[in-house]
Amino acid sequence: MLKELMIPRRLVMLAIAAFLIGLCIAYGRWDWLAVPKYQKMMLTGIWNTVTLLVLTMIIGMALAIPLGLAQAVGPWYLARPAQAFCGLIRGTPLLLQLFLLYYGIGSLFPGIPGIRDSIFWPILRDAWYFGVFGLSLSVAGYEGEVMRGAFKGVPHGQLEAATAMGMPPVTLFRRIWLPQALHRVLPTLGGETVLQMKCTPLVAMITVMDIYAVSSRVRAETLIVYEPLLMLAVVYLAITGVIVTLFRWFERRVPTRTA
Amino acid sequence: MFALEALGASTLDLLAFSPPGWGATLLRGLWNSVQIATGAYALGALIGIAGAYGKLYGSPVTKDLLAVYTTVVRAVPELVLILILYFAVADAVNQVILALGGSRIEINGVAAGIAVLGVVQGAYATEVLRGAILAVPAGQIEAARAMGMSPILLARRITMPLMLSFAIPGLANLWLVATKDTALLAVVGFAELTQATRQAASTTKAFFTFYAAAGVLYLILSIASTILFSRIEKWARRGQRRMGG
Numbered sequence: 001m002l003k004e005l006m007i008p009r010r011l012v013m014l015a016i017a018a019f020l021i022g023l024c025i026a027y028g029r030w031d032w033l034a035v036p037k038y039q040k041m042m043l044t045g046i047w048n049t050v051t052l053l054v055l056t057m058i059i060g061m062a063l064a065i066p067l068g069l070a071q072a073v074g075p076w077y078l079a080r081p082a083q084a085f086c087g088l089i090r091g092t093p094l095l096l097q098l099f100l101l102y103y104g105i106g107s108l109f110p111g112i113p114g115i116r117d118s119i120f121w122p123i124l125r126d127a128w129y130f131g132v133f134g135l136s137l138s139v140a141g142y143e144g145e146v147m148r149g150a151f152k153g154v155p156h157g158q159l160e161a162a163t164a165m166g167m168p169p170v171t172l173f174r175r176i177w178l179p180q181a182l183h184r185v186l187p188t189l190g191g192e193t194v195l196q197m198k199c200t201p202l203v204a205m206i207t208v209m210d211i212y213a214v215s216s217r218v219r220a221e222t223l224i225v226y227e228p229l230l231m232l233a234v235v236y237l238a239i240t241g242v243i244v245t246l247f248r249w250f251e252r253r254v255p256t257r258t259a
Numbered sequence: 260m261f262a263l264e265a266l267g268a269s270t271l272d273l274l275a276f277s278p279p280g281w282g283a284t285l286l287r288g289l290w291n292s293v294q295i296a297t298g299a300y301a302l303g304a305l306i307g308i309a310g311a312y313g314k315l316y317g318s319p320v321t322k323d324l325l326a327v328y329t330t331v332v333r334a335v336p337e338l339v340l341i342l343i344l345y346f347a348v349a350d351a352v353n354q355v356i357l358a359l360g361g362s363r364i365e366i367n368g369v370a371a372g373i374a375v376l377g378v379v380q381g382a383y384a385t386e387v388l389r390g391a392i393l394a395v396p397a398g399q400i401e402a403a404r405a406m407g408m409s410p411i412l413l414a415r416r417i418t419m420p421l422m423l424s425f426a427i428p429g430l431a432n433l434w435l436v437a438t439k440d441t442a443l444l445a446v447v448g449f450a451e452l453t454q455a456t457r458q459a460a461s462t463t464k465a466f467f468t469f470y471a472a473a474g475v476l477y478l479i480l481s482i483a484s485t486i487l488f489s490r491i492e493k494w495a496r497r498g499q500r501r502m503g504g
Contacts, residue, residue: 009320090435091481092474093442096453099460100470107466198336205446212338229343233335240334 028227038218045211046235052200052210053239055132057193060139065178067140068147082144089141095202097138102130102206131203139196146188150181183254190247194240211235281459281469288455289476292441295372295451300437302377304430307384312414314389325385332382338443344375345447368449376440380433387429391422424495431488438480452476 005014032038070082089097109124110116123129154177162172201212215228222228310329313321332340349366356364395418403417445454456473460466 010323013320013323087482088474088478092477093439093453095442095445096456096470096473096477099453099457100467100474103460104467104470107464194334201336201338212336225346226343229339229346232339233331233343236335236339237331 024230028230029222029224030227032218032222032224032228033231038214041209041214041217042211042231045209045214048208049197049200049210049212050239052131052135052203052208053193053197056135056139057196059132059136060196061143063136063140064143064147067144068149068151068181071144071148072151086141086144089138090145094134094138094199095205098131098134098202098206101134102127106130127203127207130206131208135196135199135203138199139192142195143185143192146185146192147181150184151177153184154180186247186251186254190244190251193243193247197236197239197243281455281463284455284459285452285469285472285476288450288452288473289480291369291449291455292438292451292453293480295369295376295441295444296434296437298369298373299376299380299440300434302373303380303384303433303437306377306381307388310381310385311388311392314385315392329382329385332379333386337379337440338446340379341375341443341447344378345371348374368444368447371447372441372444372449372451376437376444379440380437383433383436384430387433388422388426391426391429392418394425395421424492424499427488427492427495431485431492434484434488435481438477438484442477 004010067082067086070078071086074082106124158176158180159172162176167175200210204210204213204216207213212232215232218228219225310325314325317325348371352366353363356362399417399421400413403413408416441451442453444451445457448454450458452473456469460469463469
């Protein structure tokens with residue numbers, strides 16, 4: 001990694017990049033970064049973004065596995081609805097889905113009598129839960145399609161061998177089918193996680209306080225146009241770097257046999 | 260359930276075309292979305308072709324710069340890129356106009372949307388086309404070179420037609436991404452479908468009806484595109500032997 005950077009032309013490019021960054025720091029307005037209020041907001045924002053990403057990836061994958069399975073081998077009455085769901089999620093913009101959930105369905109809830117007194121009301125009112133729900137459905141839709149391919153891609157011989165060994169279907173799924181399917185999607189999953197990370201700022205449009213919403217707030221309050229956006233880009237680049245490194249490390253831990 | 264039905268029944272006529280209804284506004288929004296998506300897709304394809312050739316055959320510095328471009332664009336959310344590029348493009352144009360002695364102008368929303376989304380699309384298209392060009396059998400390109408074809412003739416007659424069949428699935432995906440990314444322009448207040456829907460919904464308070472209607476419009480667009488692209492793929496694969504029989 002370091003050796004690759006030590007080529008003369010790359011050193012020159014690094015120097016130019018450092019110069020440009022220096023210009024940004026010297027001539028940009030970064031005083032807002034020193035305000036404790038904004039520092040605290042930024043930390044909360046980053047925390048919210050990361051939590052949202054991890055949470056929705058986990059919930060979404062848990063939903064994607066049955067969706068993929070239904071599409072790959074399910075009977076038509078399971079496969080068709082699963083296909084329709086994936087098509088619906090993949091065919092409409094996530095922003096619109098979030099609007100539909102939060103403003104559309106959310107606006108219908110108060111019409112149900114007695115709901116304001118029920119224990120669910122704080123959840124049904126909070127944009128955060130709508131954000132988690134919407135993003136999870138999105139992951140489920142996209143990864144359901146990926147899992148379909150993965151389940152179909154597991155060599156048939158493996159499943160036949162397991163059946164021949166007398167494995168009951170549930171054990172077969174747990175020990176053979178699912179692990180091999182997950183192994184297949186691992187390389188794509190890293191990229192999908194980055195894509196999902198790039199979807200998280202959309203929840204700011206339904207008033208969730210993620211890092212994007214924080215930067216919008218800073219821009220509105222201080223009337224600085226670019227600097228908060230550049231900070232935002234740097235934060236997202238850093239999160240992408242972490243995701244890519246994590247998945248690379250994870251992939252190395254899983255043994256692969258290449259023919 | 261009754262609340263849903265009551266709302267649905269009373270608000271459906273808001274989708275009518277004539278002025279009390281908002282149907283025409285939504286369709287105009289859809290038309291704007293399609294225009295921007297088409298423009299951005301075309302711009303992205305041009306950037307992608309140039310980028311793919313640059314990454315494969317360019318000088319080392321070009322390759323490095325293109326790597327930075329594709330990595331950064333693909334690692335930062337589109338929403339953030341759109342905001343940065345939108346303000347940067349508007350600022351740059353106004354600076355030039357001011358320097359030439361003109362007065363500040365409002366940037367045309369369609370042009371800005373196309374430029375911004377085109378740059379984002381270009382990064383993805385670069386990767387798709389680079390992979391497709393790499394999938395063209397080396398023997399074909401070597402044979403064309405041995406025949407003395409100039410690089411442009413080679414690209415036009417050999418590489419482009421052959422790589423198309425590998426590139427179409429990726430390009431089809433990119434078109435769907437382009438149509439959906441136009442929704443993000445709502446954040447800069449551009450009147451594409453999502454923004455038009457938001458306006459209609461907040462004016463009439465019939466949120467569910469309008470967002471569902473917009474969803475149906477997007478869905479029709481994506482289904483029609485999928486059908487169209489499968490036709491194009493079939494056309495691009497003409498004369499190829501089918502796998503497995």
